[in-house]
Amino acid sequence: MSIEAERRYLWHEVVHAIRRDEACHGWARHTMERSVEREAARRAMPLAALHAAVEHPATWHDIVWLMKVPEPWVRFRLEIAHPAERALLREARRWLEETA
Numbered sequence: 001m002s003i004e005a006e007r008r009y010l011w012h013e014v015v016h017a018i019r020r021d022e023a024c025h026g027w028a029r030h031t032m033e034r035s036v037e038r039e040a041a042r043r044a045m046p047l048a049a050l051h052a053a054v055e056h057p058a059t060w061h062d063i064v065w066l067m068k069v070p071e072p073w074v075r076f077r078l079e080i081a082h083p084a085e086r087a088l089l090r091e092a093r094r095w096l097e098e099t100a
């Protein structure tokens, strides 16, 4: 398992621990798990980190590298971004929406 994938799993389990969940029901199938994934992605990639990554001249690959998590999870984080977050990121990097 890559270090990026390990980080993703750890963030997922950290959110379960914070919520005092007693079990993990697997990934993405269960409503609770989708909620955990959204929270884990937001914690792993806070807006300030995303903004800093897209603000400087960088390729999509560079942005993913800076997030230190698997590429699909970076896409997922951008998909679940709040409208205000999306607007801020779009302003910082106009092509972001096309790439993600």
Ligand SMILES: [Zn+2]
Pocket (backbone or CB within 6 Å): 012, 016, 023, 024, 025, 026, 027, 033, 036
């Ligand atoms: Zn889980």
